Amino acid sequence: MAKGIKVLSNKSMSLNDQLVECKRPEIVYIPLVNHSKMDCECLVKVGDKVLKGTVIGRRNDNIDLPIHASVSGKVIGIEEKLYCNGEGVKCVAIENDFREKSVDLRGAKKNIASYSKDDFITILKECAVTGMGGGDFPTYIKYKSELNTIIVNAAECEPYITADYMMVKLHADEILEAVDAIMEINGIDKGIIAIKESNIEMRDEFIHYLGTYPKITITMVRNVYPIGWEKLLIKEILGIEYEKLPSDKGIVVNNVSTIYAIYKALKYRRPISKRIVTVTGERLQEPKNILIRLGTSMKNVIEEFGGYIGSSKIRFIAGGPMMGTCLDTDDLVVTKNLNCVLVIDDKDEADLPCIRCGRCIAVCPANICPVLIKDKVNDFESLKYLHPEKCIECGLCSYICPSKIRIRESVREAKKEIRRH
Ligand code: SF4
Ligand code: SF4
Numbered sequence: 001m002a003k004g005i006k007v008l009s010n011k012s013m014s015l016n017d018q019l020v021e022c023k024r025p026e027i028v029y030i031p032l033v034n035h036s037k038m039d040c041e042c043l044v045k046v047g048d049k050v051l052k053g054t055v056i057g058r059r060n061d062n063i064d065l066p067i068h069a070s071v072s073g074k075v076i077g078i079e080e081k082l083y084c085n086g087e088g089v090k091c092v093a094i095e096n097d098f099r100e101k102s103v104d105l106r107g108a109k110k111n112i113a114s115y116s117k118d119d120f121i122t123i124l125k126e127c128a129v130t131g132m133g134g135g136d137f138p139t140y141i142k143y144k145s146e147l148n149t150i151i152v153n154a155a156e157c158e159p160y161i162t163a164d165y166m167m168v169k170l171h172a173d174e175i176l177e178a179v180d181a182i183m184e185i186n187g188i189d190k191g192i193i194a195i196k197e198s199n200i201e202m203r204d205e206f207i208h209y210l211g212t213y214p215k216i217t218i219t220m221v222r223n224v225y226p227i228g229w230e231k232l233l234i235k236e237i238l239g240i241e242y243e244k245l246p247s248d249k250g251i252v253v254n255n256v257s258t259i260y261a262i263y264k265a266l267k268y269r270r271p272i273s274k275r276i277v278t279v280t281g282e283r284l285q286e287p288k289n290i291l292i293r294l295g296t297s298m299k300n301v302i303e304e305f306g307g308y309i310g311s312s313k314i315r316f317i318a319g320g321p322m323m324g325t326c327l328d329t330d331d332l333v334v335t336k337n338l339n340c341v342l343v344i345d346d347k348d349e350a351d352l353p354c355i356r357c358g359r360c361i362a363v364c365p366a367n368i369c370p371v372l373i374k375d376k377v378n379d380f381e382s383l384k385y386l387h388p389e390k391c392i393e394c395g396l397c398s399y400i401c402p403s404k405i406r407i408r409e410s411v412r413e414a415k416k417e418i419r420r421h
Helices: 117-126 163-186 200-210 230-238 256-268 298-304 359-363 370-375 380-386 396-400 407-420
Strands: 027-031 055-060 064-068 073-082 088-096 149-153 190-196 216-221 251-255 274-280 288-293 314-318 325-327 340-345
Touching (some): 027 064, 149 256, 190 200, 370 407, 396 407
Parallel strands (some): 149 251
Antiparallel strands (some): 027 088, 055 064, 274 288, 314 340
């Protein structure tokens, strides 16, 4: 059986309310970023007028992907802003004219299953559909191969985060329609929705509409972390292992929110301009799921929904507590791959010495040795044999460590060291 351990869930905190939408921002900041490419080309200049959906930047290395405006208005600058990985990145600042004028629709379809595979890939590219579970990986690339199975990743295994659950609650029927269309277009004969066995409510949302789609089934997976990592998920559900990519075995895995973005792209030929973000944690006045315009400053969102409570030091995390990045400020821009912002007490626990217990090695789903990597973090010759590049940054090594050592951060550093050579 695939690895994984039980972790605290803390999801109920953000599930008390319905989805709410934040105010339309006066200025949006759209990062010129996609996945690992942090400096995409800027295609606009100060003073340019843009519509919602105008291409304002482009990734054009070995991957071709546009970057769109999320509001209509005027470009007022190119500014550095904080991205969810903790780095400052160049952003196109657009002053919102609140007219919501969009680029013209091009050939929206009633029957979204009637596209050819080539058209499907072109639409995913044009609408810049990327992984919304955190990866931001261009989705069209996953569909270039011959495929036989699609797994819809609705496991949402990271603690605190409920954005995908909220998405399913609101759009289960459209998500199933999209999966059915993807299967038809790509000649895929097996469609599986993967849900954690503890999330009966999500299963029931799908079951309500599933009768119309006989080729799609639901599989309940163990309530362990990080079961949502695609390598683990595929092994858990299909018993299949792969070396490089799931597509080598004819499998594609998409996060459930990414599937909804595909639905919007196929139905309306439009990129998404908003996303659901779980804004949660014990130091927030009102933890909840919020629909936020891309490019909005998280600082404004938190202020709008009551701000912080308590006066002791807080820890602000972009993403969940396991995989997220601690930031010094809340002035972070909302992007397609930001599924959660977590605000908790900063307990400032000091590291104790390593007791060589080996727990970090035992839990590592990537089968590497975090403690050894930590010891050799700047020693490239040793790191070559320890393969820190295989780390998926799941955070389990830090979570399990009895000495509270932040091992994941060291493994991250080691990954950078490998990339530098
Ligand atoms: S080394 Fe990486 S993959 Fe392994 S447990 Fe730590 S964070 Fe997860
Ligand atoms: S879990 Fe912590 S204490 Fe145990 S070997 Fe790993 S780093 Fe050392």
